Amino acid sequence: MTVTERTTIVGTILGLVTFLAFWTVIIVRAVTDDVPLQDVEWQGPMLTAILVGGALYALSYGIFAWQARGTRRSDERDYEIQRYAESAGAGVAGLGSLAALIMLTLDVDTFWVATTLFTVGYLASLVNSGVTIAAYRQGMP
């Protein structure tokens, strides 16, 4: 397994954990404080989820890169796969941005706009890693 493939698998797990952790915190706060979902203080948990998830991902990449030090870490194939998968994920993220734009013009509460972007962004990263892993196992179309 190359460094890219390893970090993709670890990143998928980290993404799932942070996404579920964020929603657990939000729902627990809404239930224990007995407030509607959009009145929960969501900015802090979301920022923490993004920063901690990103930091752990960077750390795992650093560890894998350090383990593979002295060897060639990625070749043209890794590069092509990464680019291909990222553009597939970007398609999903684009739908999320469009949805956010429509919600903003309809003057929906910012909580829902941010939640949509966060959730669709997470789904886009899932598509990204799914396509990456599939491309490593089965090749690119």
Place this chain on the structure above:
Amino acid sequence: MNGSEHKLPREPHRPADDEPTVMGMDERAAWVQIFAFAITTGAYLAVVIPRVLNDPIDEVEWVVPLLWAMGLSIVATILGSIFAGIGGAIHLTIRGLDPDSELASDSRDKAIARHARLRTYWATPVVALGALILAMLDVDTFWIGSFIYVVTSIGAIADAVVRIRAYRRGFVG
């Protein structure tokens, strides 16, 4: 010109060395995309920036200009491509060439579209992440909406620029 009895689509003719090359439909559409997005986004900014400077930010009316800009950019892209296609077909007919086979998309057009997509998808995650950060900071919806629209439009222009660059200079960068 050549015999037109056979049913199969005709091959595009092989241009002579000194003959101008034919701009296919996809390349025309890329040019249209640049102008459509640049003009509508520029018009949107020209309408809202004076309002931002003069009014308090939460009273700025930006939704109607945004919807107009989005709608017009789509309509302009479609109509512009149709007119560019008709113009090209007339010109090709005058030159005595078959417009259908000359303007049709081929595998190079497909490869160029993919080449450009793989080099300009960055605009989308930038939009999503930037909008998320702006929403977390709880800024006025004007900033979030305008950020999404303007950066998406820049991405579309960049995509068309990379495509035209690939058509004219080859697959570089």
